[in-house]
Amino acid sequence: MGRRYAAGHDADHSDEEPPAEVTYDRRWAGDLRSSIRCSAALLGLLLLVDWGADSLTIVRGTLWTGLALLLFVVLYPARVTAGEGWLASRGLLRERRVRTDVLVSVRWLDGVSQRLRLRDAFGGRVEIKPQVLVNNPDLWHRLDADARKSDACGSLTCGATALRQISKQIDRERASTVSKVSDLN
Template sequence: MEPSDDVRHGLFRAPERHSGTEAYDRRWTRDLYSAARCAAVLLALLLLIDWAAGTLALGRATLWCALAALLFVVLCPPRVSAGAGWLASRSLLRTRMVRTDLLVSVRCSDGVSQRLVLRDAFGERVELDPQVLVDNPELWHRVDEDVHRSQARGSLLCGATALRRVSERIDRETAGIVFKLSGLE
């Protein structure tokens, strides 16, 4: 279905941003500082070793700064946020957004790092670490509400299994936290 068809049928509307009911990744700031610290420690160690060896020069210092900057870019986490009908993942270079109330597929890709891939009816796609949803219950709640809307509309064609796994993981970790806090562990 083309987006122009959706406009004629009244399905397309821009996601409402800044409506006050948005949810954000609460651990993003800590992860960002951690990436900056790793890059700074690498730079300090490289400069210190080069200085101690007596080979520190402007060209080498520039190379070490570039290497530390590259490490920061690689480690910098995307900022995940969600609101009524949308989920966004903003990295250093771009922002990706999907309409969570018009999802057509959700896949869980396994590998070195597990990723949850969401696609909407307009062809947009967002990849995120499922741990972000596990660590942020309000973010998961916002996404889960819209997933149920997609299922009710019949637009979500595949992905129920992946979402059920994420939901079970969240329930398992939440129950563990409740038991730990109540002393029943």
Template sequence: MGRPDDTRNDAVSRHKQPSAAVTYDSRWAGDLRSAMLCSAVVLGLLLLIDWGAGSLTAPRATLWTALAMLLFLVLYPARVSAGEGWLASRGLLRERRVRTDALVSVRCLGGVSQRLRLRDTEGGRLEINPKVLLDNPELWHRFARDADESAARGHLTCGATALRRMSERIDRETAQTVFKVSGLD
């Protein structure tokens, strides 16, 4: 049975470019390794402590394994990718996608973990960590170019200030990196 947003996903899929034009988050593999390592270390420590106390049993080992798997699910990083006119975030179970050339709003959400909330004209919604765009200049440039196109078309009604601040932040951090690498720090 189809979901209500299947027609929107079909429209976005038609807009999708060939895989050669897709840009991916370059740090995703490292984040995935970190999530696996953290979960394995927690599992190892729990089993070691339980074994050292002499209380390790099969049901307890199963419980610790389930706890480590739950930790992995919480830490699993979303894989962000972008193509011409779209940005996607793929988690374990589903992929969310927005048309960046038809953005309606861009909002920066503060708090413990900053989030960038995007919404397009077709109702697509996506939340990503802005650090992904900061750490991946190719993703940022593709996203910024399409967002500028959306603003030029008059679609972007909310978020021009958030995009400008994000651009300034990326420019500032890029300049700081260049100064550090060149020794002018």
């Protein structure tokens, strides 16, 4: 172990690199506020209509509150974070984590809402919205760098197409942003 001195204090440190920064979804807080506003608006509207019809009771108010809470649970955004070698998605009840430096597959799931499923060599799985990566270039760069490591070591057997799709979508988004900012539209 090497001895280093920092700010007048001595401390023992190994010769390892300092841990890489953790990257967060920058739009998560705004998405959370939106889900709260939608739920509150629904609750307010239901209570107002019931009150206006003179049919508001404690039971109906409780029912409307439960419905608004259910909407909040459905709309609650997953908080996506990433660091060197990992990506995590935290929902309301639990966090799912995947090792991005040993990815086995990356799959694009279509449906009502598009999802990206990442699976690692240890069985970890995470599903995230591709828009999160489009909106947060730092998250994308972290995932892309680690996916390239997985591909280089041979663990990534399925997913090159999905990663190319996201890369193209991010490139289109950047071009659109540059165009808007420079008034070329």
